[in-house]
Amino acid sequence: xxxxxxxxxxxxxxxxxxxxxxxxxxxxxxxxxxxxxxxxxxxxxxxxxxxxxxxxxxxxxxxxxxxxxxxxxxxxxxxxxxxxxxxxxxxxxxxxxxxxxxxxxxxxxxxxxx
Amino acid sequence: xxxxxxxxxxxxxxxxxxxxxxxxxxxxxxxxxxxxxxxxxxxxxxxxxxxxxxxxxxxxxxxxxxxxxxxxxxxxxxxxxxxxxxxxxxxxxxxxxxxxxxxxxxxxxxxxxxxx
Numbered sequence: 001x002x003x004x005x006x007x008x009x010x011x012x013x014x015x016x017x018x019x020x021x022x023x024x025x026x027x028x029x030x031x032x033x034x035x036x037x038x039x040x041x042x043x044x045x046x047x048x049x050x051x052x053x054x055x056x057x058x059x060x061x062x063x064x065x066x067x068x069x070x071x072x073x074x075x076x077x078x079x080x081x082x083x084x085x086x087x088x089x090x091x092x093x094x095x096x097x098x099x100x101x102x103x104x105x106x107x108x109x110x111x112x113x114x
Numbered sequence: 115x116x117x118x119x120x121x122x123x124x125x126x127x128x129x130x131x132x133x134x135x136x137x138x139x140x141x142x143x144x145x146x147x148x149x150x151x152x153x154x155x156x157x158x159x160x161x162x163x164x165x166x167x168x169x170x171x172x173x174x175x176x177x178x179x180x181x182x183x184x185x186x187x188x189x190x191x192x193x194x195x196x197x198x199x200x201x202x203x204x205x206x207x208x209x210x211x212x213x214x215x216x217x218x219x220x221x222x223x224x225x226x227x228x229x230x
Contacts, residue, residue, distance in 0.1 A: 031216065033216075040222060041222065042205060042220040042221060042223055043159075043207075043218075044220075045217060048216055056216075058217075090159060092159075100147050100164060100166070100209070101147060101216065101217075101218060102147075102149065102161060102164055103161075103218055104161065105151075105158065105159035105160075105161075106158075107157065107158045108158060108159075110157070
């Protein structure tokens with residue numbers, strides 16, 4: 001079984017709808033991240049969480065919110081989706097004690113906002 | 115500000131040949147880490163190799179090696195004996211010490227095509 005899972009894998013929604021993307025991990029890592037990937041722009045950090053009570057904005061957090069329900073679960077919400085939020089979204093995890101910040105990625109969620 | 119630059123939007127290589135993907139970085143930090151990730155057409159991000167800024171030897175993982183030239187601030191990925199399955203997007207990324215040590219900064223990627 002995959003260590004980092006994301007649901008759904010694909011989603012098509014309409015402008016103005018609220019949508020939640022979910023991420024679960026079995027790696028036992030304390031840190032979790034949400035990124036979005038747009039063609040030609042690489043990956044950009046939306047939010048990150050060092051533990052259940054520590055959530056921080058990344059470089060492009062506007063229009064998004066997150067919830068860390070447990071150490072293993074980190075969800076991303078789009079309160080009112082807009083077309084320019086169409087992208088590939090990745091959840092990632094890492095463990096703080098190694099100092100390397102090696103991040104392990106989920107399979108991605110392809111989101112289309114019409 | 116920290117920055118990763120991948121100057122090759124696309125690269126072509128013949129099967130069984132070696133290929134080098136370029137990555138340069140800009141930072142004033144002394145302690146940092148360099149990563150390469152592979153993204154096949156299926157979309158997942160696969161970790162390939164890691165190099166710490168204080169590591170004296172270049173990192174190697176199977177057919178992957180990282181040519182780390184600290185003075186030039188470059189961290190090129192070398193893939194030996196290319197295979198058709200190596201066709202993918204490759205991203206260089208960097209992590210930093212101190213207050214921003216949570217963050218991975220990614221380059222924009224290089225699309226590698228392996229020809230038979």
